[in-house]
Amino acid sequence: MTTDSNTELDELVTNQKILICVGSGGVGKTTTSAALALRAAQRGLRSIVVTVDPARRLANALGMHKMPDRAVSVDLGEDTEGSMQALMFDAQVTFDEVVRKHAKNSKERDQILKNPFYKTASKSLSGAHEYMAMERLLMLHESGQYDLIVLDTPPSIHALDLLRAPDKLLNFLESTAGRTFIRAAKSMSGGLGLFRLSGLMARGVSRFVGSNFFGDLLSFIQNFEGMYPGFRERAGRVKRLLRSKDTGFVVVHAPEEATLREAYRFDAELKKEGMNVKGFVANKVHVSAQFDPDKAQPTLESISLEHPALALYDSKVRKRIVKKIKGLNQQLEFLAEQDALALHEISTRAKAHTPPVPVYLVPHFTQDLHDVDGLSRFACSATLG
Numbered sequence: 001m002t003t004d005s006n007t008e009l010d011e012l013v014t015n016q017k018i019l020i021c022v023g024s025g026g027v028g029k030t031t032t033s034a035a036l037a038l039r040a041a042q043r044g045l046r047s048i049v050v051t052v053d054p055a056r057r058l059a060n061a062l063g064m065h066k067m068p069d070r071a072v073s074v075d076l077g078e079d080t081e082g083s084m085q086a087l088m089f090d091a092q093v094t095f096d097e098v099v100r101k102h103a104k105n106s107k108e109r110d111q112i113l114k115n116p117f118y119k120t121a122s123k124s125l126s127g128a129h130e131y132m133a134m135e136r137l138l139m140l141h142e143s144g145q146y147d148l149i150v151l152d153t154p155p156s157i158h159a160l161d162l163l164r165a166p167d168k169l170l171n172f173l174e175s176t177a178g179r180t181f182i183r184a185a186k187s188m189s190g191g192l193g194l195f196r197l198s199g200l201m202a203r204g205v206s207r208f209v210g211s212n213f214f215g216d217l218l219s220f221i222q223n224f225e226g227m228y229p230g231f232r233e234r235a236g237r238v239k240r241l242l243r244s245k246d247t248g249f250v251v252v253h254a255p256e257e258a259t260l261r262e263a264y265r266f267d268a269e270l271k272k273e274g275m276n277v278k279g280f281v282a283n284k285v286h287v288s289a290q291f292d293p294d295k296a297q298p299t300l301e302s303i304s305l306e307h308p309a310l311a312l313y314d315s316k317v318r319k320r321i322v323k324k325i326k327g328l329n330q331q332l333e334f335l336a337e338q339d340a341l342a343l344h345e346i347s348t349r350a351k352a353h354t355p356p357v358p359v360y361l362v363p364h365f366t367q368d369l370h371d372v373d374g375l376s377r378f379a380c381s382a383t384l385g
C-alpha cells in the first residue's frame, strides 16, 4: 500500500473531528470520504467513514455491506498505526436505537417498537431518514471512540436536506402545528378523536403513507409524545455540532461546469447556514505531465529504439510511436490547461474564506479506486492547488 507520510490532506484530517463531504452526483464524495478516513488512520488516528449510499464495489471492499449500520473494521495491514472503521448508514436501525434511548421505560419502548405504525412511519416519515443520519453522527461523536468521523452524503439536494433535518425537526416541534398535533393526539379518544386526527392529517400536518390503521397511530403518537423533549434536546445538540469548530465541510467537485456550479452553491448555502467549509477537493483533474517533447525527443527516440518490445519494429514504426506519444502529451496538456482554467474561480472563492481554505487537486486515475490501495493512491496524490 502507498503510505507516503507527506500528503497535503494531513492537515485536514488531523485538525477536525468531523468531516462531511458534499457535492453533486458522481464527483467522488464516497471515494473522498473513504480516502480521508484512511489517511487519518495512516496518521495514527482512529477514524470511521459513514456512507449513506456507498458504491457497491467499495462497500464490498471495505466489508461494510455485511452489517448495515454497524461499524466494521477495515483491514489496513499491520504497518498502519491507527485504525479505520466503515459504517453503512441505515435509518431504521438508528431510529430503533433512538427510541430505545428516549423511551421512558422498557414497556413504552416495546410498545413503540412493536407498533405497526412505527414500523411504517419510521420508514416513510418525511425527513426521518435525514434526521436519523444526523442522529447517527451525534451518537458516533459522543461515543468518544473516534478521532475523526467522515460522513459521506448523497448527491447535492439531499445533502442539504440532511444538514437541515435537525432544524426542520426543531421547527416542527416548536411550531403551533407541532404543538397542536401533540395536544390533539393526547386528548383524542374514540371515533371523534380519530375523525379529528384524520382532519389534521388531511391538512398536511403529517406526511405518513399507508396509514389506514388509526388505532395504532393514536397509540403510537401517545407513546411517542413522551419522547419529544428528548428529541428536541438532541436535535439542538446535532444543530450545534454541525456548526461547531470540530466539524468541517469538504466540497467535492470535478473540473466541469455543472459540478462547479453545485460547489459554488454549497459554499454559499453552508455559509448561510453557519457551517464551516474547510476545503475543496477538485477531483478527476487532468494534470500536466510536465513533459517537454522537444527536450524529450532524443530520449524518446532512444527508448523506442532500445526498448525490447519495440525492437521487432522497423524505424518507421518506431518513429510513428514517438509521434503518437507526442500527440497524446499534447492532448493531456490541452485538458490540463482547460481544467486549470475551469478551477480558477473555485480557487478565488477558497481564498476569499476567512481564513482562506485549501483546494486539493486529485488527478483523474485510469485505475480502479474501489479498494484500500486505490483509496491510498487517491489520498497520496492530492496536491494543494
Ligand SMILES: Nc1ncnc2c1ncn2[C@@H]1O[C@H](COP(=O)(O)OP(=O)(O)OP(=O)(O)O)[C@@H](O)[C@H]1O
Binding pocket: 023, 024, 025, 026, 027, 028, 029, 030, 031, 032, 053, 055, 153, 154, 155, 283, 284, 285, 362, 363, 364, 365, 366, 367, 368, 369, 370
Ligand atoms: N480521481 C478519480 N479518478 C478516477 N476515478 C475516480 C476518481 N474519483 C472517483 N472515481 C470513480 O468515480 C466513480 C464515482 O465515485 P464516487 O462513488 O466516490 O462518487 P459519488 O460522488 O459518491 O457518487 P454518488 O453521487 O453517486 O454517491 C467511482 O467509480 C469511483 O471509483
Ligand SMILES: [Mg+2]
Binding pocket: 029, 030, 031, 053, 054, 055, 152, 153, 154
Ligand atoms: Mg456516493
